[in-house]
Amino acid sequence: MKGIYNIRTLFEKYYSEYGNYIDAAAKFVTALILFMQINGRIGGKSIFGNIFVELILALVCAILPPNVMIVLAFVAALLQFASVSIASLAVGGGVLLAVLLLYFAFASRQAWAMLLTILGLFFHVPCIVPISFGLMGSTMSAAGMAAGTVFYYTLLTIGKLGGASVDLAMAKQSTAEKILAELQTMIDTLLSEQEMILMLVVLLAVFAVVFLARRMAMKHAWKVAIAAGTVIYLVLMMAGYMMLHLEIGILWILIGTLISAAVAFLLEQLFFNLDYRKIENLQFEDNDYYYYVKAVPKRHRNDEDSQEMEAGRIDRKGREHHDGHETIHS
Template identity: 30%
Template sequence: MFFCIFILGNAYAASLEITLVAVVVLLLASLIQSAFRAGHAVLIALVPLFFYIHIPYVLPVIAGLSLGLMSIVPISIGIMLYYFIEYMAGHTAVAASQGDITAMATAYAGLFGNLFKDKEAIVAILAFALCVVVVFIISQIPFDESWIVAAGAGILTTAVTTFFGHMHFGLETSFIDMLPGLLLSCIVSIAYVFAFHAVDYQRTERLRFEDDDYVYFVKAVPKLKSEDEDD
């Protein structure tokens, strides 16, 4: 709801016509969002939010850990929504100044055409998608601290892909500017792991039992519990 108001506010500041275009885009986003489960759909709204608070890299990590590979689609839609907001804020004034209907239609078509050709958005989608894949694969491998390793590997994957993607397309890039967001995203990701997937590897047990058909060897790792839960 907040982003709907934010987008429509920016659009209305430019022109009524741009507002109508924004309404159509938001309706399409709502229809697309309804095709996903609640946990996946919320990513569409969270991606622009995390971009604005400068820790977008944490989302593909959390998605890879908890939501799986299908989260790539809503994350990609969220990225396009963010760049649509940015593009609209920077270019709609030009479109609104066009008095001729044909010129205005051309400007609006260019709004979407340039959005889908935005190389920075393409790099972001690729980086976040690779991050989700890397995090998901590593988190499924049964070794100690796999989720923490997956989170770190995901952040590193995003950073490397973004850096080389910007270099490939000739975009301005500065690893120093990215570093604070990367570090903060890494901290938030690790905090998420400890908050929702904290386990005590020191109390790991290896169990053996059998039935009529199979012999089972099980590695049991207990979750960390607070003192209140233990009581």
């Protein structure tokens, strides 16, 4: 436990002094990874595919709000789509534009939920996002996660179909007929993307379970929420992949779940570490109401140190004091 307290103390100390720089570094790293993943997955030849351009844009994102990163990611995807084919630009750009408009209309303050969902899906650890935002986010975080999921699967689907070779039947058609046929193929594929629907359902279900559980007035609410979210994710993912006859990446699912649970328990220790041994039931009133409050104090490093000192203190006469009791050592 001391290690957790030391980490929290160091984080609070350095963040209070260098918070702006830490935020800028986090946005820079996130933006750079996002742009590299978009350009690498689609495989186009746009100017955004240049590493120096990606670095410059990541530096720009580091000093601007995270919503700018979302807009630049949208522009990067459009340019990549355009470099692949007209059909890719029309279908992929249309879907991403709709996602972007809905996002700014309903969830414009959930940029990190959307961005981290995209990155979590890129690296096969999406469970981190609904558990983390279920613990520390608001109900609107679900909208950001939904937008990020649709954004990711649009990139994935268009990237696969846009780079596919034209079959012999389409090769004999005119240019306009080829474009129409390609458009129809991409639209049909996107609308029937079963994995995207499954992931949407799973992530939103995990978020809902964690969000509701951590708000319950019970001991160890965050631990219960983390455990419930982890189990729900595993069960729904396994059942969904088997029912839809999708290719199951069991190893990735297990690794992602373990990493997500570890991150979630670290968040609990840093932000919700309570001492349930010192619960107080309070009662007070004003002109209109009586209030009955259960107060649970947060656990601090000083509390742990004082408890250890109290537990292990042995005086000169050989008496050890522990939890108010005295033991005499011969």
